[in-house]
Amino acid sequence: MSDPLRILIVEPDRDRALSIVDSLKETGDNEVHVIGDLSGLARRVSDYNPDVVIIDLTHPSRDVIEELTLATGPMERPVAIFADASEASLTKAAIEAGVSAYVVDDIRPERIRPVVEAAVARFHMFRRMREELAETKRALEERKVLDRAKGLLMKSRGISEDEAYSLLRKTAMDKGRKITEIATALVTASDLLS
Amino acid sequence: MSGSTVSVAFLPLVDAAPLIIASELGFDHEEGIHLDLVRASSWSSVRDMVAFGRVDAAHMLAPIPVAMALGLGGVASSISALMVLSVNGNVIGVSNSLAQRMPPGLDFADARAVGAALVDAADTTLRIGVPFPFSMHAELLYYWLSASGLPAPQAVDIRTVPPPMMADALEAGEIDAFCVGEPWGSQTVERGLGTLILPGSSIWSFAPEKVLAVRTDWADAEPNLTARLMRAVWKACRWLGQGGVHTSTAEFLGHREYLDLPPEMIDRALTGKLTVSPSGDIRTAPQFLEFFGSAANFPWKSQAAWIAGQMAGRLGLERATAMERARGVFRSDLYRKHLADVGAVMPGASEKIEGGIAEDTAVAAGQGRLILSANQFFDGQVFDPSEFS
Numbered sequence: 001m002s003d004p005l006r007i008l009i010v011e012p013d014r015d016r017a018l019s020i021v022d023s024l025k026e027t028g029d030n031e032v033h034v035i036g037d038l039s040g041l042a043r044r045v046s047d048y049n050p051d052v053v054i055i056d057l058t059h060p061s062r063d064v065i066e067e068l069t070l071a072t073g074p075m076e077r078p079v080a081i082f083a084d085a086s087e088a089s090l091t092k093a094a095i096e097a098g099v100s101a102y103v104v105d106d107i108r109p110e111r112i113r114p115v116v117e118a119a120v121a122r123f124h125m126f127r128r129m130r131e132e133l134a135e136t137k138r139a140l141e142e143r144k145v146l147d148r149a150k151g152l153l154m155k156s157r158g159i160s161e162d163e164a165y166s167l168l169r170k171t172a173m174d175k176g177r178k179i180t181e182i183a184t185a186l187v188t189a190s191d192l193l194s
Numbered sequence: 195m196s197g198s199t200v201s202v203a204f205l206p207l208v209d210a211a212p213l214i215i216a217s218e219l220g221f222d223h224e225e226g227i228h229l230d231l232v233r234a235s236s237w238s239s240v241r242d243m244v245a246f247g248r249v250d251a252a253h254m255l256a257p258i259p260v261a262m263a264l265g266l267g268g269v270a271s272s273i274s275a276l277m278v279l280s281v282n283g284n285v286i287g288v289s290n291s292l293a294q295r296m297p298p299g300l301d302f303a304d305a306r307a308v309g310a311a312l313v314d315a316a317d318t319t320l321r322i323g324v325p326f327p328f329s330m331h332a333e334l335l336y337y338w339l340s341a342s343g344l345p346a347p348q349a350v351d352i353r354t355v356p357p358p359m360m361a362d363a364l365e366a367g368e369i370d371a372f373c374v375g376e377p378w379g380s381q382t383v384e385r386g387l388g389t390l391i392l393p394g395s396s397i398w399s400f401a402p403e404k405v406l407a408v409r410t411d412w413a414d415a416e417p418n419l420t421a422r423l424m425r426a427v428w429k430a431c432r433w434l435g436q437g438g439v440h441t442s443t444a445e446f447l448g449h450r451e452y453l454d455l456p457p458e459m460i461d462r463a464l465t466g467k468l469t470v471s472p473s474g475d476i477r478t479a480p481q482f483l484e485f486f487g488s489a490a491n492f493p494w495k496s497q498a499a500w501i502a503g504q505m506a507g508r509l510g511l512e513r514a515t516a517m518e519r520a521r522g523v524f525r526s527d528l529y530r531k532h533l534a535d536v537g538a539v540m541p542g543a544s545e546k547i548e549g550g551i552a553e554d555t556a557v558a559a560g561q562g563r564l565i566l567s568a569n570q571f572f573d574g575q576v577f578d579p580s581e582f583s
Contacts, residue, residue: 042354066267066326095243100238
């Protein structure tokens with residue numbers, strides 16, 4: 001039985017960090033540590049001396065970790081997981097999911113694989129959640145604009161809410177555009193004129 | 195035609211302008227392609243996205259593909275620099291406390307005097323932030339500090355700080371100074387945290403800063419797309435270089451999906467008129483950031499060789515071999531092949547002597563008329579690549 005892996009997660013968002021830690025529990029008896037405060041990141045990563053570092057690919061601090069891969073020091077020659085061509089499919093999956101992992105290069109790939117796979121799965125979930133949130137926000141924005149446009153029409157033409165909606169929908173169909181586009185144009189025009 | 199979309203990664207920096215303009219003004223559509231711009235937040239992710247095919251092309255620090263060709267850094271993949279996107283554009287700044295220990299009224303153009311003053315003012319080991327270990331920022335700093343009597347990298351602590359976090363690092367006292375691309379230097383001034391002391395162009399007056407990078411096997415497999423991409427971007431560079439377009443350029447770049455910053459901050463780099471201190475002092479740097487003039491887009495093999503030579507010297511690699519590998523990265527062959535039709539000026543040679551040219555100089559050109567602007571290192575050194583081939 002080999003020693004537990006020392007896994008370091010760099011993630012400022014506490015909930016996300018805990019969620020990643022959770023996902024790694026299944027992958028064996030590993031020692032997982034989280035850095036949430038990014039000040040002095042390089043030194044703190046070196047101090048912890050991890051076998052694996054996991055960080056969001058889209059996080060600007062990734063370049064700080066990158067620098068550590070060039071230095072010789074406490075964390076000896078960690079390399080991006082991407083470096084190993086034999087793991088190309090996993091690497092692609094990681095990039096798609098937005099995970100970057102750095103691994104000390106004397107650890108056998110089969111020990112790392114489940115850890116990275118778990119992280120990839122978790123990041124996929126994050127991405128889905130983010131997309132859903134963006135979608136909800138957008139729908140909410142559209143709702144608001146539509147309501148304002150209806151209100152404007154009701155006020156200026158003295159019509160009911162249903163009639164205002166029908167008018168917007170008819171205009172959209174006639175012009176071959178989306179109803180939210182018509183509503184936005186109306187709201188913008190009204191802002192300009194008032 | 196779905197095959198005609200070309201995805202291009204960029205970092206939110208003023209010198210991403212050629213890609214943003216190519217897309218905003220429709221130079222891409224003119225060439226029958228559609229640029230899909232993907233904003234990234236770190237150079238390592240840009241590199242990985244290109245290397246592993248997540249994007250087709252990228253805005254990239256000129257030294258990154260050279261470092262990759264030398265086997266430095268984590269990823270070994272053959273990357274081609276199709277053209278230079280911009281020359282110069284970096285700025286060096288210091289913390290307010292360091293600025294107070296330096297004499298007032300230093301000449302923005304005098305790298306020797308500013309270097310001496312900085313070395314004098316430093317009472318402990320200087321901690322200097324750069325965006326990436328393989329960057330023109332790092333190369334210029336090593337070159338300048340070593341020649342100013344501060345052996346670099348040994349006597350300084352040069353560390354990586356992502357550009358958008360440079361001001362925070364200064365505020366937190368993690369760094370004493372920085373070298374960064376705009377608008378992030380101006381941002382430290384705007385936040386009252388830093389003073390700009392020297393433009394990169396005062397260290398080397400014609401330093402290749404960013405390149406248009408693709409995987410070499412992509413360029414081989416997609417010659418047609420490569421040509422269209424290069425022409426669209428080259429036309430954007432020509433548009434940027436015509437003068438009088440900085441206001442609209444700053445507006446485009448400031449959009450939320452690109453830099454997401456006030457156009458006024460972006461305008462400073464485009465005009466070379468920088469506010470250098472929180473008290474509002476202004477300095478002008480000639481050719482602070484060049485997108486087109488003096489055949490700025492031509493990927494000179496001597497530029498790649500210079501970068502490789504500096505890295506090799508620092509990291510103990512065999513110099514001539516490193517330079518030879520680097521030459522293959524800057525694809526002047528593809529530049530000649532794909533841009534002759536649109537009227538790009540083609541120099542007679544693909545290598546030149548770097549440094550040692552104090553005045554604008556006319557040189558042999560196969561097509562068009564080529565005036566090379568001054569190309570000098572502040573200490574007067576001359577780099578003749580033929581000595582190493």
